[in-house]
Amino acid sequence: MNTFLQVTIDGILNGMIYALVASGLSLTWGVMDVINFAHGEFLMAAMYLTYWLAFYGGVDPLVAWVAAGLFGFMLGWLVFRLVVVHCLDKTPMAALLATFGLSMMLKNGCLYLFSPNYRVLSGTWLEGKKIIAGSLVIPLPQLVTSIFALLMVSALYLLLRKTRLGWAIQATSMDREAAELMGIDTRWILTLVFALSGACVGVAGGLMPMYLAVHPEVGSLFSLIAFLIVAMGGFGSMIGAFFAALLIGLVESYAGFYAAPVLKYVAVFSLYLVVVQWRPKGLFGW
């Protein structure tokens, strides 16, 4: 029973982080029908930033996440203005291919600059700290990252649902011309959305080096899972993405423990296949 609880907790912690990474992706898809293929590489870039800030500047990830979040925001802003804006209202392949190229560039850029080495941060404030309750062990780096993720996702959700800016974002996604007629600068809104999406992975990437090795391929797995989550939750649905992320975190954890670690992703992708059989547009898709 305790093992089960432990595995469940691990799954939830991972699920929260997946939720944050996926919510950025869900946002850009939902608002502008753009799949950002470089999403995972934004994450990787933010992880490197935190890593180097800690390595050379002695800045702990618990502080550096702010810089990583801002970096993600600016990266998103720039990529939108330089690349994505030219792909809007064209075939969906345009943005897909452009961001795919960008992801290659970022990945190979980091490979060239930083080598393929796995880099692990040591001496962070939370390193090795954990909460122990009976036989349950909750590592603090993961717990703190998950809590941050949950807070970010909630903040994003509230922003979209409860503020005028959020309504303007939703309006822009529903009918761009009608939004313009409200006086909404839709180009600015789209830029902001892309930047916010970048900020989500920026914050995630800012904290994850506390417990995860940084290397040029680290974004790839996360973006694959994020795509899966967005598809499973229903394209563009933030709530759907949240629950899909939790589900995937749990299934991955159970399969990894009760079956075999190599079967983790088999289980996760099987789950996806089952879900789309049952609901072709995803859990919350319409």
Place this chain on the structure above:
Amino acid sequence: MTNNETGRKIILSVKDVLAGYDQVPVLFGVSIDVSQGELIAIVGSNGAGKSTLMRVIAGLMKPSGGVVEFLDRDVTNIPAHKKVPLGISYVPEGRRLFPKLTVCENLELGAYVENERSEISRRLEEVFSLFPILKDRAGQTAETMSGGEQQMCAIARGMMSKPKLLMIDEVSLGLMPSMVEKVLDALVQINRGGTTIIIVEQMVQEALEIAHRGYVVQTGKIVLSGKSQVLLDSEEVRRAYMGM
């Protein structure tokens, strides 16, 4: 600038506008003048170019020639979102409400360029007193309302920016006759309150009956214009648009 006939200030002046879609020309030199406080009807059959003219004035598309002046200022190439703060509001054809947002959220977005909370509340009260049904529907998503209610909501949303010029495209489309009358009455009321209005209509008789003046558009040109009564009495209008 003032109009010689009415002696009132001209707030909108469209001169020789050319426009089209993907090289296909639609408007061939359209000119209209609208004075402060007027209710203008722009009528014509389907495909004549009425909506295109509205889109040019609202800033949703740039004309390939000609000039649009609003309050003595050249606004020809100003994009739509920057025209709203100047006082131009366009209620587009087909209502174009934000379907998954509530009525209240739709109305709030109508006042997007206004930041003063108390002013927004005041305007909400204003449109609720004009269309009381919207108050009951405030928390409902726009897509769940009937066509007539949606049209009222669209007009109310257009009013929320407190425009100097309100343009309404095909207000009667898909509405029952009783509802058309109700909505047109509301427009007359809004106009009496001081807002200049342009309505675009295929229901020529109904539109001209409430308007001060009218323009008849045919294949991208103004073919007739003048006082509503004169147009209503004219042989051409009666034959072409009223089946008489």
